[in-house]
Amino acid sequence: MAHRVTLIPGDGTGPELTEATRRVLEATGVALDWDVHEAGADVMDQHGGTPLPPGTLASIRDTGVALKGPITTPIGTGFRSVNVALRHELNLYACLRPCKTYAGVRTRYEAVDLVIVRENTEDLYAGIEFESGSEAARELVATLGRLQPKQLNPKSGISIKPLSPEASERIIRFAFEYARAQGRRAVHCVTKANIMKHTDGLFLEVFRHVAAEYADVEPRENLVDAICMGLVQRPEEYDVLVLPNLYGDIVSDLAAGLVGGLGVAPGANIGADAAVFEATHGSAPKYRGQNKVNPIAMILSGKLMLEHLGEPGAAARLETAVAAVIAEGKSLTYDMKPTRDDPTAVGTSEVADAIIDKLEQGALVP
Numbered sequence: 001m002a003h004r005v006t007l008i009p010g011d012g013t014g015p016e017l018t019e020a021t022r023r024v025l026e027a028t029g030v031a032l033d034w035d036v037h038e039a040g041a042d043v044m045d046q047h048g049g050t051p052l053p054p055g056t057l058a059s060i061r062d063t064g065v066a067l068k069g070p071i072t073t074p075i076g077t078g079f080r081s082v083n084v085a086l087r088h089e090l091n092l093y094a095c096l097r098p099c100k101t102y103a104g105v106r107t108r109y110e111a112v113d114l115v116i117v118r119e120n121t122e123d124l125y126a127g128i129e130f131e132s133g134s135e136a137a138r139e140l141v142a143t144l145g146r147l148q149p150k151q152l153n154p155k156s157g158i159s160i161k162p163l164s165p166e167a168s169e170r171i172i173r174f175a176f177e178y179a180r181a182q183g184r185r186a187v188h189c190v191t192k193a194n195i196m197k198h199t200d201g202l203f204l205e206v207f208r209h210v211a212a213e214y215a216d217v218e219p220r221e222n223l224v225d226a227i228c229m230g231l232v233q234r235p236e237e238y239d240v241l242v243l244p245n246l247y248g249d250i251v252s253d254l255a256a257g258l259v260g261g262l263g264v265a266p267g268a269n270i271g272a273d274a275a276v277f278e279a280t281h282g283s284a285p286k287y288r289g290q291n292k293v294n295p296i297a298m299i300l301s302g303k304l305m306l307e308h309l310g311e312p313g314a315a316a317r318l319e320t321a322v323a324a325v326i327a328e329g330k331s332l333t334y335d336m337k338p339t340r341d342d343p344t345a346v347g348t349s350e351v352a353d354a355i356i357d358k359l360e361q362g363a364l365v366p
Contacts, residue, residue: 002031003309006059010069011040012283013293013348018069020295020352025067025302027356028314035059039082040071040283052085060090066276067305069298070283083269086276092269093121093167094174096304097252097280104326105260105336111236112259117178118248119171120269124161125245132157163199163244168206174270175242176214186218186239187211190227190247203244228254256280263335264326266300268308277305291347294333296322299355321358325351 007022009015025032037056047053051071060066073081086092095118101110130137132155141152152158175187189207191200204221211219222230224247231238231251235258243251256265262281269276279297287293299322306315325331331354334345346354 002033003065003311004033004035004063005305005309006056006063006066007034007036008039008056008066008068008071009036010071010283011042012070012072012285012288013290014040014069014071014283016289016291016348017279017293017295017298018067020348021067021298021302024299024318024352024355024359025306027359028306028311028318030306030309030311030314035063039068041073052082052089057086057089060086060274060276064274065305065309066274067302068276068278070279070281072283072285083278087120087269090271090274090276091121092271092274092276093119094171094270095120095248095252096178096268096270097255098266098300098304099252099255099259101259102264102323102326104329105264106338107258107260109235109258112255114235114238114255115178115182115184115240116248116252116255117171117175117240117242118252119167119243119245121245122163122167123245124159125249127160127162129160130158161196161199163202165202165206168203168244169210172203172207172210172242175240176210176217179217179240180214184217184240186220187214188220188222188227188238188241190222190224190241190243190251192224192247194223200244207242224251227251231255231258252280261335263294263297263333264300265297266304267297268301268304270308275305275308277301277308291349292333293348294335295348295351296326296336299352317359317362318355321355324358325354328354330354 009018037059039052039056041051043053044051071082097116099114101107101112130140137158138154140158141154141156145151179187189204191204193200193204231254256262265280267278267280279301281297284293303315303318331346331350333351334340334342337345
């Protein structure tokens, strides 16, 4: 039977990227039944001012899997991004960001193959902020001064950072299960537990408890500042990294930079009942309709989706075809050429065509 998948074209360049990815995924031979739904700024007027229509959300809950094109978050409208809304509504607690070097991509590094597992629901991004000088902030400073000896500046702005044992265990267990399923050798716990002993320290304590159940995967403990230096010096030494929300956000972009940037950085947000697969870059609305932007990150996100759907063979063939096109260096968009004004650069759809050709030829990576 065909896999039912919610397809969200997105806005800006999203529809072009989504169409290219759809064609490539269908060329793998996997049967996919697309349930197409809209989201984003372009459909707000049709759905009472919301960029995430109820029907779109209902479809993802029904299929359990979505492939989503990039979506613009307008500045100044007051609504949160569709990505944030999806994570909240569907409890997509795990952000998965593989970062891997491919021959032919401009980068200073070789043999990088690491995975960022970022917790999506807690930390400072889900905390409470108090504005400097506000009555609430002054009251909180005074209360904290009565509860412990350390005194804060009365004019401080304050952010509260919540980390719970339950959410920490859930994401850490996800990282170990992913490592085991993918034949990975190690899971690195990345914190600042030497300073934040009751938040990051809690995360590390839970990591040690969970790691004891996975004797086949090596547990490693790293401080976030040290791992940033280590990634720049010797990124090939790292494997699966599990991080609280804020560190995961920062380190995932650093890791993407090691392997050539967001143009080759796939992503997924996964929960117990649903998973949404998407490129990690934005919608680039200024290039809308120009058949110009790089579809590889979204196509590789489709590869992650195939793995999630239980189609590892098709996923491997797709990655091989993508790697072969990159290594060949001909059918690539402007951002992956030696110079951005290279006249041999091709468009979004032509990259998809080249990958489909490799799939049909049974391409091997050179």
